[in-house]
Amino acid sequence: MLLWRYLLKDCYQLMKCMSGLIAAAFSRHWLAVVLLVAGAAAHANLMPFANARVQDESRSEQSHYRVILSELKRSQATTFGEREARISGSLQRTVWALPSGIELESVISHYQHQLDGKEVLYQCQGLDCGSSHFWANEIFSNGRLVGREKDQAVMVVTSPRSDQRNDIWVVYMVRRATRQVMVNVDYIITSDALAGNELQRSRIEQVLADSYGWLPGFIVTDERFDEAQSQVLVDTLKALTPGVKQRLHLMVHCYDSTDMASNMRCSERLAQQLRAAVFDGQYDVNVTGLGALTLPPDEQHRPSLRFVFWPERR
Numbered sequence: 001m002l003l004w005r006y007l008l009k010d011c012y013q014l015m016k017c018m019s020g021l022i023a024a025a026f027s028r029h030w031l032a033v034v035l036l037v038a039g040a041a042a043h044a045n046l047m048p049f050a051n052a053r054v055q056d057e058s059r060s061e062q063s064h065y066r067v068i069l070s071e072l073k074r075s076q077a078t079t080f081g082e083r084e085a086r087i088s089g090s091l092q093r094t095v096w097a098l099p100s101g102i103e104l105e106s107v108i109s110h111y112q113h114q115l116d117g118k119e120v121l122y123q124c125q126g127l128d129c130g131s132s133h134f135w136a137n138e139i140f141s142n143g144r145l146v147g148r149e150k151d152q153a154v155m156v157v158t159s160p161r162s163d164q165r166n167d168i169w170v171v172y173m174v175r176r177a178t179r180q181v182m183v184n185v186d187y188i189i190t191s192d193a194l195a196g197n198e199l200q201r202s203r204i205e206q207v208l209a210d211s212y213g214w215l216p217g218f219i220v221t222d223e224r225f226d227e228a229q230s231q232v233l234v235d236t237l238k239a240l241t242p243g244v245k246q247r248l249h250l251m252v253h254c255y256d257s258t259d260m261a262s263n264m265r266c267s268e269r270l271a272q273q274l275r276a277a278v279f280d281g282q283y284d285v286n287v288t289g290l291g292a293l294t295l296p297p298d299e300q301h302r303p304s305l306r307f308v309f310w311p312e313r314r
Contacts (some may be wrong), residue, residue: 004144004195012040012223020158025065025216028031028196032203033207037274046111046115046169046171046185046187047114048096048183049096049098049106049107051098051099052096052097052098052099052183053086053094053097053098054094054096054099055095055096055144055182056093056094056095056127056142057092057094057095058092059090059091059092059093060090060091060093061088061089061090061091062087062088062089062090062091062188063088063089063090064084064086064087065087065088065089065123065188065190066084066085066086066138067082067085067086067087067168067170068083068084068122068139068154068156069081069084069085069121069122069156069198069199069202070082070083070084070122070202070205071124071128071130072129072130072131072134072275074131075250079131079134079138080208083176083198083201083202085198085199086129086165087168087188087190087192088190088191088192089188089189089190089191089192090189091186091187092186092187092188092192093140093184093185093186093190094147094180094184094185094187095142095144095182095183095184095185096183096184096185097180097182098180098181098182098183098246099279100179100180102181104151104152104153104173104174104175104181107173107181107183107300108125108153108173111155111183112155113157113173114208115157115169115171117216118157118158118159118169119157119158119159119170119203119221119251120155120156120157120179120203120206120207121156121157121158121202121203121206122154122155122156122202122206123153123154123155123156123239124153124154124208125150125152125153125154125218126149126150126151126152126153127150127205129152129153129154130149130151131149132146132147132148132152132174133146133173135152135154135172135177136174139170140172140184140186141173142184144176144182145172145174145182145184146174147174147175147176147182148174148175148176148177151174151175152173152174152175153172153173154170154171154173155169155170155171156168156169156170156173157169159173160173160216161189164189164191165189165190166189166190166192167187167188167189168186168187168188168189168190169185169186169187169188170184170185170188171183171184171185171186172184172210173297175257181194183258191272196288197229197232200216200217200232200233201232201235201236203217204216204232205236206232207307208236208248208307209313210313211308211309211312211313212306212307212308212309212312213307214297214304214305214306214307215233215305215306215307217233217236217252217253218230218232218233218303218304218305219276219303220270220302220303223266223269224270224273225270225273225274225277227273227277230277234277234278234304236280237250237285238278238280240285242283244281245283245284245285245286246283246288247282247285248285248307248308248309248312249307249308249309249310250271250274250285250286250287250288250305250306250307250310251271251286251287251288251289251290251305251306251307252267252268252270252271252274252287252288252289252290252303252304252305252306253267253291253292253293253294253296253303253304253305254266254270254289254291254292254303255292255296255301255302255303255304256301256303258294260291261291263291263292264290264291266289266291266303267289267290267291267303268289269289270288270292271287272289272304274287274305277289290302294306
């Protein structure tokens with residue numbers, strides 16, 4: 001009887017041990033799954049949409065990654081971006097599949113909120129993005145991303161790193177014919193300069209697509225408007241149509257002095273110089289100096305150029 005009691009006790013201990021091992025293995029399995037999903041989500045510091053599932057993920061070194069910076073064009077059966085850049089760097093690509101019933105607008109807002117504050121190189125939505133087949137097959141090499149052209153959106157955003165490199169996010173969101181929303185996130189770390197004329201022109205045009213904001217490319221040297229260093233801005237403003245020029249109002253702001261009158265004189269002087277530089281010989285651009293009558297766009301307090309369209313863009 002005593003022997004049976006010891007045997008039963010040993011069996012009980014063995015069962016507890018086995019249960020613990022199974023639970024530990026199960027926990028490690030799910031921990032691995034959680035870490036895998038978290039790693040995929042955090043690789044680009046962008047959180048996925050709620051309940052999104054990783055459909056594909058890859059890492060590679062790119063020598064000619066194609067960055068689209070403008071609307072698409074088609075010529076001789078070939079689709080291409082009117083302005084593009086080729087960069088090299090480390091690419092991490094993740095494709096997310098969202099649960100059915102998710103509205104595309106909610107997904108767009110989700111990623112816009114996370115990328116807010118970073119520099120937008122290009123963005124579009126709906127038919128303005130052009131061919132979904134082009135984005136899916138030519139840019140992302142993934143036919144599963146083909147969807148309705150009226151139900152798509154693209155965001156190309158960059159942010160500088162402390163080590164002289166740049167982060168670039170290319171986010172493509174599309175609703176497929178099955179009504180399922182797919183998201184492709186490309187995250188590139190590159191050492192390539194992002195300050196070429198074509199890229200800078202694209203940034204300026206992208207900003208001008210809004211009704212108001214701060215214009216990049218406005219350079220002041222030795223308290224004078226530096227037309228040579230600001231040539232891309234000057235050329236872009238000159239190329240605007242007469243109707244757009246009539247609705248565009250530029251405001252120069254200076255922040256160098258604690259004296260408002262001094263800032264006003266600075267901004268009026270720079271406004272006069274800018275007005276002369278962007279005159280195309282026929283149509284003026286409205287340029288006004290407004291001193292420090294609005295808060296600066298950043299903490300550097302350098303002369304800056306703001307714009308407003310009135311009537312506003314729609």
